[in-house]
Amino acid sequence: MRSADSTARDSGAAPRPPKLQVERLSKSYTMGGVHLPVLDAVSMAVAAGEFVSVIGPSGCGKSTLLNIVAGLEEPTQGTVLLDGAPANDRLGASAYMHQKDLLLPWRSVLDNAVLGLELRGVSRREAHRRAQALLPTFGLAGFEHQYPHALSGGMRQRAAFLRTVLAERPLLLLDEPFGALDALTRAGMQAWLLGLWQSLSKTIVLVTHDVDEALLLSDRVYVMTPRPGQVRTMLEVTLPRPRAYTLTTSHAFAQLRAGLLAMLWREGHEALR
Amino acid sequence: MKPFVEKASPAPRPGQGPSARRGYRQPLALAAGLAWQWLPPVAIIALALGLWEALVRLAGTPRWLLPPPSAIFQELVARHAMLWQHTLVTLTEVAAGFAVALAVGIGLAIAISSAKVLERAVYPLVVASQTVPIIAIAPLLLIWVGYDLRPKVIVVALISFFPIVVNMVDGLRSVDPDMVNLLRTLGAGRWQVFRKVQIPASLPFLFSGIKVGVAVSVIGAVIGEWVGASEGLGWLMVQSVPRFQTALVFAAIVILSVMGIALFALAAALERALLPWYYTAKREQALEST
Structure with a gap:
């Protein structure tokens, strides 16, 4: 799928629209008369065949974001586009x-x-x-x-x-799929998914709070702020593919990890202030 | 694609599962298990009967007051043909009444769990139906529907539909909302969610209701017969008391108890046969916690 992408780019044809595009998505709940904003103008784009992670502190609305993309919930504001077209009736269009x-x-x-x-x-x-x-x-x-x-x-x-x-479905939405497993099993599953994904030719959006998981598996990582969730920054994972689990102990990985953690912790401290 | 190799052990073949490894399938262990299951109740009943027999004989209690177990047994043997006839009558009432209870109970449970409006409208009535003493309704039924099988069937149904409704409603509601959401993302409509998730999830609950329901259904039949009947074990008891045929009353009680236990065992056996996943899951959990 990614090779098809690059041919399109090489031949100079019009660029393919992203598989998934989220534009200024906001979501708020009203509970017992209290207005609770969960997502605030979140925008992101995921190209076909890409592996993108969304990482953030718990309660930042990343699961809500995935639910909206899956069609289980509707946003208060903003649009979800699949293959460049607004997808109002998108329940069942992606696997969750x-x-x-x-x-x-x-x-x-x-x-x-x-x-x-x-x-x-x-x-x-x-x-x-x-x-x-x-x-x-x-x-x-x-x-x-x-x-x-x-x-x-x-x-x-x-x-x-x-x-x-x-x-x-061409688009897989994974909401902390290994979050309930013990650390050792989780590492094994990550290594396995790493090997599997390349042969699956699927577009994957992974919601996680595991820094290693996000860096090891993804092409790009979106970092969210605490609630109401906003996209604070987007990180390109420059590690070459194919990757192996041993990559997690490399110097390049450690540097990316330190950067991502610093970003997340800064968010955490802001929330405490 | 490389195969996943975290656990390369092959699947256990039938008879080699975890239970087999723990020796459950070996004949000796099986016999020991059965003995462990049946010995305590048999022993306690035998002890009670022995004590009863001895005390009645030693005290010289007259038979019309309290017959010894041996006299009750003699009654059961000597009058088995007559008793069997009345047993069939009562069993028919129980079976017909329970069938009605099952149909009405499942129908009401589905209605109650399907819409909030129906829940608010119907559930209080279901509960209220149990607060009215059945013994007060039974004579009225006699006036309204007649003297035949029908009032007994209604009493049995009235008394045994309640545990079925309450348990089934709980079962239909027990489904994890995340599970429902998952099915929706797979393209399932409301009917498919109901059929593929809610109904199977509610079956263990339904069987709990059925087990309670069959146990009390026998009581319903007896009450129905006490109020007005010309046959059946309940009627036989009412006839025997003023004649001081106490042993016959006890014989009827024995048969009614056996009937209740047998119906309960039948429901339990059906549950095991129809819900193998539920039983293996429970056993597995029990083994893990030991």
Whole structure:
């Protein structure tokens, strides 16, 4: 997908519109008569095939941002554009993954994975065939007939990710997908996703509060301020691809990490003041 | 794409799962498990019966006052044909009444959970229906619908639909809103969310309601028969008391208890068969916490 992008650029044709564009998005809630602004004029753009992270302190509205992009909530102001066009009816246009695995406990791993295909009316046999083909990649081969409760947290999250990929949408929205896992499992999942993403050819927006995760996986990182969330800055992750998990111990990574942390901590201190 | 290799262990084959590893499938362990499950209730009942028999004999209590267990057993054997006939009548009332309770209960639960307006309109009435003493309604039913099977069926239904409604409503509401949102992002409409998430999630709750419901349904049938009937175990009890046929009253009580226990066991067995995911999940959790 990225190679297609570069050919377009090389031939001098009109640049392709970004896969996802968010323009001056604001969201506020009114709870018990109290006005609570959550997002304040957030703008960002994600090119097709790009991996972009949104990082910020908890409560900065990054999950709300993802919910709005997914079509689960409507913004108070601003627009969401998909492929350059305003997307008012965008629910179901992107695949969405939550911090909780949200696997249906009465369905086997396989039947959970094909949920998106099933809801679209793809036959059970064909849906199973597509899922079976991906099981080894997701480390679930041999576990397809198990119920979710029999799996480890990491496996459950991979099953949830398989379900997300099998929704067969070009845009994946991941809301702290590894946030509920222990540090070691999380590192393993990050390394795995790093290897997997390049073969998936999907556009990914990842919401996280894990600095290493954002830097290791992303092409670019948007840094949000505390509530009401605004985009404070955008950081290009200049690390070359393909990347490996060992990159996290390199000098270049440490420098990027220090910069990003300083940015986040500054936000934190401002909030305390 | 490189396969993921964090845990390269193959899937456990049937009979080799965690339960098998812990020795649950071995015959000896299975027998020990069954004994552990059944021995305590059997032992306590045997002890109570033995004590009862001994005390009645030692004190020389007259049979019309309190018959010993052996006399009740003799009654059960000697008059089994007559008792069986009345048992079938009562069982029919219970079955028909419970079927009505199940249909009405599930229907009301779905209505209550589907719209706030219906919840506000219907739920208070459902609760109110349980505050009216059933024993007061039963004679009225006799006047309104007649002397046949129907008033008993209604009493059984009235008494056993309540736990079904309350539990099923809780079950339909138990669904994580994030789960509903996830299905919406996958393109599911309201009906699909209901069918693929809410209904399966509510089934364990429904079975809890069914288990309570069948246990009390037998009481409903007996009350219905006390008020006005010409057959059935409840009617038999009412007939036997003024004749001081106390052993026969106890025989009817024994049969009613067995009926209640059997219906409960049937519901539990159905639950296990229909919701294997729920049971394995519970067992797994129990094993983890030990």
